[in-house]
Amino acid sequence: MSGDNSIQRKFYLEDIPLDEAWAAFRAALSEAGRWGPFDTERVPLSAANGRVTAAAVWARLSSPHYHASAMDGYALRAEDTVGAMESAPLRFVLVDAGGHSSADSTTSDVGMPTEHGGASAPRLPRPSAPPPPSAQAVNTGHPLPPWANAVVMIEHVQPVALPDGRAAIEIRAAVPPWNHVRSMGEDMVATELVLPANHRLRPVDLGALAGSGHATVSVYRRPRVAVIPTGSELVPAEAGEPGPGRMIEYNSLVLAAQVEGWGGVATRWPIVPDNLEAIRAAVREAAAGHDLVLLNAGSSAGSEDYTAHVVESLGRLLVHGVAIRPGHPVILGLIARGTATNDKQQTTTGELFTPIIGVPGYPVSAALTGEIFVEPLLARWQGQPVWRPPTLQGVLSRKVVSHTGDDDYVRVVVGQVGERLTVTPISRGAGVITSLVRADGIVRIPRFSEGEDAGATVTVHLYRDPRDIARAIVAIGSHDLTLDLLAQFLAERYEGLRLSSANVGSLGGLVALRRGEAHLAGSHLLDPQTGEYNTSYVQRYLPGQSVKLVMLVGREQGWMVPPGNPKGLRGWADAARADVRLVNRQRGAGTRVLLDYELSRLGIEPAAVRGYEREEYTHLAVAAAVASGAADAGLGIQAAARALKLDFVPLAHEPYELIIPVEHYESELLRPLLDLLSDDSFRAAVAAMPGYDTAAMGQVRTVNPS
């Protein structure tokens, strides 16, 4: 923070680097006795799965705790079997558990526990050894008589009756000592280490604990975390549609679910309005009964100041602003919650503190704050290493610019097309929660880096199994609602298969195909020269490549207008009316090409069209602009208009095709998608959307047959 470097000053004026923030937090937590594994508790094994051992566990019992037969058969002395042969079988007199021979002994009940389970089985008197050669019937798991040291399988003996009426068996091969015997302690020997401390218990571990004589186990207590949402503009999700200026509060839902997933117990507070006293009261109450308080600021910039004031007034403000993006307004502190008294000696042992994290209001910032600060803390408190997400290396498809003073957490989608792994940043704001929903992972751009160029190899910290990346069909191009339906049908019908689609317009899709970044591109590009769709563009952008053009759907384009069509739009020429504000699609979108084509046919200059410069990336976004009153009309498809209850003025009918290089067309990965095009229920679902025509669905054209 020295002032001799103006760049540093600029970026460091308020925020401190992530590692310094953590170091300050850690030091304060250590001092307050809140660093390191947490309190322990003893739980029954039936409630212990997934919990973490707080101490090493040593075997109380051996398992088995006696020499047990490993087979149904006969226990005997191995030395008595020496010399037994097929041609010269040896006879063994059957004895019972008392060592006595009998004319009527049976195989299954001799020396066995009674049929009624339970711990109260009587201990058998210790018998004297019978005279050799003797044998005693045993079943699997039952104890060997103390005079025996081997078992011969029931299948390998011949029952015989001796002349004196005693039961006997004949064996025709010698057996070695300890044949078919599970020795005492074969599994575990009393006093052995069963499990170390800090071990997350799995189902088989519970078996080992029970088998070695434990009915309970000492584990770390689950940390209790209070989640307090603040903001006068917020309403709970249960309250239904919010009024203007109101927003649905869901950060507390996300943070609480994160906490539970990381082993904590979360308590969600009701929404607290932006009122210093109300927030202070909530924090004080939460700190008294929890191990950690997450205070989520509202979306207004001033609301973080409330957090800082509250922390300062109730304890110690350690960090105000961390140099990470998104998420920089993070606040770290400690809340005093009174003075500890050592019960036994009635002496004061120091002040108690509960750590508090001020979580920024934007949802992406809030979720990443959970990952960056809350997860490591909960892991530490439970004696666990911080979970490291799986990573992979991929190639950036676009340049990423980063603030040099910040650690940047860039959300990305990853597409595997052939052998190539393409990493595409999702360039959306911290308010766009769907950017995290869609993200396959995060690329971290460290401090002092200005970013990465397109083509750079980067490490992605994945949100999903790396193998799922290969099970995604990557569609980049024009957006159509039919793609959402395709995604839905694929997910329902084909386990683990995803459609990952990015909407960059038809031309953008062809560029992505050329770069090998997508398996297919939705496209509806009109060639103004030929009046034909897509063909000439494919020839130009994918020259010489063998490509399939698969008809997905025919659809109507037209003006989307407010209900009742208040400005009375009727044709293309209305685009130039002085009283009509349009909203446009981005350059490269098929709908934009169509508009430009029709405008030029009518000799209308773009400059004459009001709102021509306002670009949106999807039909629905255009519809939303009209529905909000920001524009009077936009060109788009009927389904998007209907979805937002707009009126629709049809202007043109166009084909929407999937452009698929032949190597992907013929791949196993795309087969389910192509199969769906001839599926009756999928076609019916598409046809049910207004303005869609499925007559030609699935028809295939080929450019440059291979």
Added chain:
Amino acid sequence: MSGDNSIQRKFYLEDIPLDEAWAAFRAALSEAGRWGPFDTERVPLSAANGRVTAAAVWARLSSPHYHASAMDGYALRAEDTVGAMESAPLRFVLVDAGGHSSADSTTSDVGMPTEHGGASAPRLPRPSAPPPPSAQAVNTGHPLPPWANAVVMIEHVQPVALPDGRAAIEIRAAVPPWNHVRSMGEDMVATELVLPANHRLRPVDLGALAGSGHATVSVYRRPRVAVIPTGSELVPAEAGEPGPGRMIEYNSLVLAAQVEGWGGVATRWPIVPDNLEAIRAAVREAAAGHDLVLLNAGSSAGSEDYTAHVVESLGRLLVHGVAIRPGHPVILGLIARGTATNDKQQTTTGELFTPIIGVPGYPVSAALTGEIFVEPLLARWQGQPVWRPPTLQGVLSRKVVSHTGDDDYVRVVVGQVGERLTVTPISRGAGVITSLVRADGIVRIPRFSEGEDAGATVTVHLYRDPRDIARAIVAIGSHDLTLDLLAQFLAERYEGLRLSSANVGSLGGLVALRRGEAHLAGSHLLDPQTGEYNTSYVQRYLPGQSVKLVMLVGREQGWMVPPGNPKGLRGWADAARADVRLVNRQRGAGTRVLLDYELSRLGIEPAAVRGYEREEYTHLAVAAAVASGAADAGLGIQAAARALKLDFVPLAHEPYELIIPVEHYESELLRPLLDLLSDDSFRAAVAAMPGYDTAAMGQVRTVNPS
């Protein structure tokens, strides 16, 4: 199953191959309407984390559902800012939400919701547009007035008072339209696909669902699974130490924890004795209220017959025996539970069935049956793909022999030593649950294979994160209790670091070091020629290699004898007494070398020692043999004797060293272990064990200095 191949007949007589068993089960489940995703239920978002969507979710609301300011600042019309420059600022009259200018308007409260949160905020009247140039104060997240289309940040304006007393601002740069505005629908547009069906909900997904207007979500119901342990020999873990012939029941604990981990809800039945009617009654009751019944056979071979009889008498027996090892006595069937009636029409719609899986009694078989049959079924019922464990390729350190008729599931440990990944089969019976606890993964040997040779590259299906393999110190060699203490201290002190130790005796450890399969070997090998320990063996087994010999501990070897030393053993010569049965250690064990050395000094032939041929692999196993009465004495360390409450007759003092090739000695991985040797609390814990001497702990010798 044709009879023309005698090998096939031999193996297929009873068991059917795994794929055929699954096909039969699947077909019967389909016919019974129990295949495919399960019933659904609607849950609040706060209870939805980790659940799986049963239907696609479409946005009900747009988010934001209005044009929102993305900054604290002033809303205005972008077109009014054209021409603003540093040298020529433009003035904007401040207006309130009604469009009226005022002499006393303030920044923070104009047009905002009241400070009291909640859904009942009054809708503001729609104002008329104020005359340009006007600006209205807005905070982040607050709605843009309908006449505005841009926001200028508060930091970039200069407040001024006009001569007539009205408040105004000056701006010094033009802003583009939609500057600092979050457009309606920027995150989600109403009717858009938010999440597809069959999607496992993550915390951020809950945010997207809430933000798009959902307070609940339709998910698959969690399958209800009954777990019924049977066996008259079983006692619950809570009952304390079991009597002879009794065993602690823990398979139901393992199976229930597995079920919960795979998304089901498990109900554990009390132990049912081996009684056909009792088992039948339990199964009938369980089938009526559950989606799946797991009937766990007792350990006796006959107890599987109970399962088969019960299934046959209550429904359909589909499969009796599957050709997998371990686990082949698996039983698959359906239990009838009455007749379904369609509520609406009061018509019979067919018989209802509950699937049942007869789970073998041996714990390893039981746990693997869970993984092979239960997990895929629960995944299917919840619309999820079967979880595929991570895999890695490694080199087998030992030959694996497999039955040609069976799919073999071989438990293995995997050690990374340098770049080499060594896969070592754990050759323990299906009764040894600790073999699964210790296993790093499973190698599957398919049917028709007779196994794999040492040196073969095999695929391991891992039970742990592949990256954890590299965080294990591999110790192969002699066993000592100090190694267990080392493992415990490492786990407690160093996050994620494990000591993976295999007990193969001192010589086995040197062989493992030579093959590059271990980082270190515990060794106490006496050279009969020199009377020195370890050095000459290291020179012989690791010729020319630079090796460190690190003193771990000095310890006493002696006779472990029953309490009171009933046979009165005193010296080495007692080994040859006719009334003394010894238990021995395996060839290559340092303790065995010591015994052989002393016997030869006394001129005693091994054949003269009773029990010489009975070999155990650890001190504790030898102690267990003495404790069980199977032997009168065994050579071992005092701590092992004490652990099993045996008496100890000291005979010799020996050093126990860690043999460590210099490249591992100097590696980061081993540093924590070596540091522990000078740690006071570790030394104290070792010294507290009887017969241990820590005076020389940590002393280092070097063979072949590099």
